[in-house]
Every structure is written in structure tokens, then in C-alpha cells.
Amino acid sequence: MLAAGMVSEMTTLEAGTHEQPRLAGTNYLTHSRGIWSWLLTLDHKRIGMMYLVSVLGAFFLGGMFALLVRTQLLTPEGTIMGQDEYNQAFTLHGAIMVFLVIIPSVPASLGNFVLPIMLGAKDVAFPRLNLFSYYLWIVGAIFFVLAMVLPDGGLDTGWTFYTPYSSSAEKGTLMTGVIPALTGVFILGFSSIFTGMNFLTTIHRLRPPGMTWFRMPLFLWSIYATAVIQVLATPVLGITLALLIVERAFGIGIFNPALGGDPVLYQHFFWFYSHPAVYIMILPAMGIISELIAVHSHRHIFGYKFIAWSSIAIAIFSFLVWGHHMFTSGQSALVTVIFSAITFSVAIPSAVKVFNWLATMYKGHISWNTPMLYGMGFLFIFTIGGLTGLHLGTLATDVHLHDTYFVVAHFHYVMMGSALLAFIGGIHHWWPKMTGRMYNENMGRVAFTMVFVGFNVTFLTQFMLGSQGMPRRYATYPEDAGFQIYHVISTFGSYFMALGFFLTAAYLIASLFNGRRAPANPWGGRSLEWQCASPPPHDNFSEQPTVGDCYDFTVLEWSEEEQGYVWRSDIARPGGESAPAASEGGH
């Protein structure tokens, strides 16, 4: 039903927006009421908020599994679980965090909310498809929950579903968690593809007059690059998992050597998607960081074109490096050497982005509020995550480090410390816009410090664990290998980080009830979302806004009356027409 008619959405862009007479002074939250006005909404902002709540719920669940895993490893013989339970805990932690949290986090929630507003558009190109994507996510999540709670369930394959372990139904019945989980990932894949297609079309077709490609905010460039990967790579994952389901359910030999298949082929297929997926996770985060650093430093972004092109370069390279997950898998030495070489080429655009962000801060006016702290925290963490990639891209050292905690630490620095913390930073950055409320800035700083310190304590120690030889996915470990002290430090770090997240949740929720009302432009941003009210009205803009250089902050000034930034009274607006005033909001 929801999917019906979505093909010709372009022409019916305003579908669903004129059901009720527009009341002066309403925003997207108060525009219509009742549960169905949310569940059947076509408003990108409401869909973005529903994604945000759902993704954060999944983040809580995945985080709980992470704490179980960390607690288990306090002692060499295992603290709270048996082998089977541990294997399920780390599998669910990984699968939930990757498929339900990080991949949809930035594009589907923040991207959905911000992208059309940044373009000065009323909505995404295909609003119905957008809602459909959300419900696909929900169905995918339900399959994951099924995989967890089914009797005789127990998904214990690791999030990578390596064959033949995942495809041999030796536990007896077919109703183990594997098939529901695979089905869930398959459906989530479509959610991701549809979101990607939607954003690609929106960016191509709905840019406002004056916004050339190189005038887009960098967040849009990174979402664009992400969408390209989503659309091109995700189908490969879908096909691979479908083959895996067929093998497991019907015994048709594809990956299982006992049936004439090839397990290494599965790894190629899987990483052909899952390596680009790494960039589905990190590129949007880089986009957020470009916004956070520029807006909160109040400085024109340094090297705009390079940052924009590097997103595209990373998206292209991401398709050519999957083999670096398989240096010890038995692929040929020649192929291995080639993959290593291409892998290093990804290091360059990533490194240059970091230098560009640093240069943006030079001679800036840096406000030390929570989003900027997350931005700076990202720079530190991403630097470590990127640099330790050198050890892993280098063949001689990767042989020793592969499948140890060094890898675990490395990808947590990139996936969690970089991608997820950028997401949290982005939530703070756009929180006033999304909710119309200011959160408590001091609490934000405290919570950031806890998360930042906790994160580094948790994962820095894991580098040493890994290089000392501790393998991944171990429920127990030898007592005399000297691993325990690192595990204990890491576990307490993770508890501290968890407290930081709980504090964050607490003050963000509290701000909904007693937060100061947010001005249209609390930070001094120039992109279009800071020109509409907080929270934005249902249609975002009452008339087509005019686009200028979205990183020129010199035209703004602080207004005591607004408690936010407004256009400088001594500088004329571009075009001279009455652009939507920052103070137009209904409060």
C-alpha cells in the first residue's frame, strides 16, 4: 500500500501536505496530531525523527550486548556466560550495530531531516518511498528480534556469516537464528537502497536556484557519495545472503565445500559489499564533521573542493579494496599484494581531509560547545583509527595482526569512535533544529568527556591486546598469556563510556521538557537549515530561499534578543529580496 504510486512521486511532491489548512505559527511537530499522523506521515522530518528514535533504540540494545561481552572477558575463564551464550552476544552486538545502527544512523535519521532543508526543498524527491524505507527497516529489525527470541534460535555465526559454518544446518533444525537474521539483513538492504536512491534523486533534481554542485554544503556531498555506494554495493550483499539462505535451507552447494561449493568465494562476495559498507558508515560522519568544524569554528571550510572530491574518490576506491579483509584467507599472493597497494591509496584522501579540517580551525572563532567537542574528539580518534590502518594494510604486519584484538580496536576507532561519535555530535548540532529546544551545554561537555575518555580507555588497550596475540571472538583466554589486565582496563573503560551515554540520553530527554526554546540559528550556521525556524514549519520554507556561500560566516551577528545569530544589519542580503527571516518562527 505504501509503495503504491511511488514511481511518479516527483510530480506529486506535495502529496499529503495540504490535508489540513496550514495554521500560522505551527511547526512540523504541531502541524497535525495523533499517532497516525506520525505513522503515515510523508514529512521527511517526521520520518527522520522516527528513524532517530528507532536507531537509538537499536543502539541501546547493541550497547547492552557490548557490555555483556566486556563483562564476560573480565576473567580468563569467562565471567558470566558459557561459550554458546558469548558467541551469540558478540554476534548480536556486531550485527545490530552494523546493520541496524551505524548504516542507517546518519543518512536515514539526520540525513532525512536535514538534507531537504539544506536544499531549500519541501521534502525528498519520493516521500512515499521514504516512508516505505522506514517500514522496511522496522520489518528487518523484527526479523533480528526473531533471530534472538526464537526457541532453539541462537544466532552465533558472527556478523560476517562466514560459510560453511553459517550454511551448514548442523544444529538440527532450520529455525535457528541464521535464516531470520539473513532475511532481516536482506530487507534492511532494500531499506538502505531506497534511501540512497531517494537522496540521489533529491540532490540531482531539487537543488534550489543558485546552488551549484560546488555550493552544496559538504554534508550533502558525503551523503551523495554514500548514496552511490548504497545503491551499487548493497544489491551484492542481498544476492550473497539469498544464496546463503538457499544453501542453508535447500542444501544447494554454493559456498559449502561438502556440497561442492567454495567458502572463500563467500568471503569475496561478502566483502565486496561490506568493505564499501565501511564507507557507507564513515562518509556521512565525515560530512557531519565538515559541518561541525566549519560552523563552530565560524571559519570558511578549507579546501572545499578537495573535501568534496575526496568523498567521491573514497566512494570509488571503496569498491577496489575488499581483498584486504582476506590477506590470510588463502587468496593468491599476487592478488593480495595488489589489494594492499590499492588499500594504501585510500589513506591519502582520508589524511588530507583531516588536514583540511585542522586548517579550517586556523584563525577561526572556535566555540567549545558540545558539537565542536565531538568534532575535535573525532579528529583525534579518527587519526588513531586511520593510522592503525597502516599496520593492517601492510602485509607483513597484517599477517600477525589479522583476526586479533588489534583489528577489533582499529575498526571500533573508525566505526564507533568516528562514525558513531560524529552521529552523536550531529544529534547535538541539529538538536535545537529538530526539537526546538536547547540542551544543557554543561551537561553536554561533561558527558562528552566521559564518552571520550571511556572510549579511549576501552579501545586503546585493545591494540596492545591484539599485537600481543589475543584472537577475536574468544569467550575465554589462556591465563598465562598476560591478557587479563588489558581486558579489565578495557571493560572498566566501557562502563565509564556507557555512563556517559546514559547521561547524554538523560539531559537530551530532559531538554524536551525544560530546555530553553531554541532560536533559528543558535550556532551561527550559514546553510539553509539555519534560515528556517526551530523547529521548522511543515513545509520548511514559506518561499524559495536564496543560496549564498554556505561557509561564509562573516555575514552573521549575534542577537541578544533572539539569543541566536541573525543576518548582519549592515550587510544586504543576496538578491535584495525578502529572504525568509531567521526570526520568522512561531515563538
Place this chain on the structure above:
Amino acid sequence: MTTFISMLLLMLGAASPDQGGPTFWMPESASAQAPFVDHVFDFINVICYIFLVLITAVLVWFAIKYRQKKGEVNFSDDGPVHNTPLELTWTMVPLLLVVAIFYIGMVGFLDLRRSPDSSYEISVTAQKWTWAFDHPEFGVNQSGEVMVPLGRPVQFLMASSDVLHSCFIPAFRVKQDVIPGRYSRLWFEATKPGTYQLYCTEYCGMDHSKMLALVHVLPEDEFQEAMGKLATEYMDLPEQDLPAYALDRLYNRCASCHSLDGSSQIGPSFKGLWERTKSGSTVFKDGTKLSDLIGPGKTYEQPEDYIRDSILMPQSHIVANYAGAMPSFQGQLKERQVHSLVLMMKYLDRLVDDNGNRIESPSLEELQGAGDGDSGAAPGEGADNGTDADAGGGNGE
């Protein structure tokens, strides 16, 4: 080539000389390849430290120096938005560095992959969740532990009989996946006598974290002597020592699926197995009862034949409620070893207590006269073998 690069890195101060002992980052190093891997690791570390300190310092410096001042109502912006020489520099310097890192990493990798022609070969079979090592040169099978000669290239020719595994010996800095349906190779040259941990590092199911083994590096003469003993020990043992031999030296290959304490694992417990076999009370998947199969003219002439058959042709009759996951040990066990296992089943209650724990000194006299086969060598050699097994150090690990 590796030696030259190592020297260069040491001279540049970008790597620390190899001490052999554990360092802050790396575990003990005990193979010919390890020093080069460590030098590359140290070199990358130096680059990482420099960049991390530089970036962090600049970050903190800017954050403090350019902090927004109180009462600043608008923003002047006279900073650069573009600087070609600067941008070229910070593109080219990392580029040159990663080319260098890639190159030395590749050299080290090719060294790890190419095994010398004259290496000592050991066949390795990975199976949930044990490692078995066969020395074709001596006809010796080991499991859960392997002895290797010092100072000679050793090559593992590895195969998996079920799912993916990976053989990782941190002290040697080597790792290679073990794949069902094809062979993979891994080689090293141990440089220090001692015992080193071997891990499985590719997730393989329930007891993945218990799929460990020990690598004993022995000087050449000790190695030859130990192999010689292992090759013939069961031939020389007297009949009454065979059950204990089977339990101490062969059972660890069964242990991941068959318990001694009556608990049901992947396969039926060995506890009470002989009683179930003798009385024929075992029921199979297809509903037949073992008692219908034993007797003159039937499938199994003697109850012992059923146990023998279960080891060599495990798929022919699968006990009810089990999946039938057992591989055949045909060709892997010598006739006398199979015989030892049959005897072990028969006298198991005298070798282990009710909880499946090994009774330290089973009264061998009680077992005397049990079998009807030819008795081997003098009892003295059996005792000798007992100490030898202890020296191996792998039992009960």
C-alpha cells in the same frame, strides 16, 4: 632483502633491535621471520607517533588559541581557504610514506609466503575444536600439541575437516586460514627452544576459544629422539598399558565431542559406552537396536567389533538423538591404536572416576590378562613412556 631493509630501519632509528623477549607491543619472538615483522611494525609505529603528536598538538593549539572570545558578536574571516603548495605537501608526504610502508610490507609478506624447499613438513588437520598434527616422516600423530625441530624450516600443510579455522602462532608472527576442501600452507623457522601457544583465529563455533594447541620447539637431536619414541611407543607397550595409553595419548582427539563424565555433547559420552554396547541397549536413528546387530552371523560378530566400526566407519550406524558429525579415523589410526581405544572403552571405569577425572595410578594388575593379543615389550618401557608423555606437556591442557 629483508635483512637489508631491517638494517636500514635500525640505522634510521625507526625500529628497535630484536631482543627476543616480549615488548610493550609484541609478544616473545621465536622465529626467523619475527624480527623483520617487528621492525616493520616499529617503523609504522614511529610514523604513527609523529603524525598523532603533530595533529593532536595542532588541534589543541588551534582550539585554545582561536577560542571564540566572550562578547564576540560577529566573525571576521581573514584565514586562507585554499593554499596549493601546502595542500600538495600534505598530499605528497603521506603518499611517499605509504609507498615505502607498502613496499617493505610486501617484501616481508612474500618472505612469509614462500617456504624454503627443504622444509620439514607436518600435516595439520583442523577439526572443531582440536588440532591434529601428523609427521609423515616418522608416522607419528600428535594432537593438541606438536613438536617441531629448532633452526629448520617447518611447513604446515593444513586442511580442515569441517568449517574455516585459522592457525596463529603469535611468537612466530605467522597466521594462515585453514579451509575445508583445499590445502593451505604456513611455514616458520623456530629460533628458540621452548613451548609456544597456537590459537585458532577464525571463528568456528562453540568452543572456538578452546581450540588451542602447544608448539614445542626442540633442538634437533632431542626432536629426533622424541619422534622416534612417539613413533613406536604403542608398539612396544605391554597389552595392559594400552588402555592408559589410549586415554592419555589418543582420547584428546575425541574429547571435543565425547565426554568421560556421562554428559552428552556432540556425540554420546564414553562413560558406560561399553556397558551399553555389551548389553546391546544402544538405539540407532533408524530405530534398530544394537542387540539385533550383534551375534554370530550378524553385522557385528563381537561387541568389540561395533566399537571398532564406530571409529573407522562412524556413519554406518548413528546413535539416536545425535547428528552423526563424526569423521572417519580410517588410516589415521594404526591397528594397535584402534585396539587400544577398544580396550580403553572396556576398562574406562578403572581409568577415570565418576566425574570423568583421570585416576592417577590405575591398578594395572587389575587390567592384566584382559586382552588375548600378543604382549609387547617389558613393563619397564611402559613406565618410561609415561614420563615421556609428561615431558610432552600437552596432556590435559
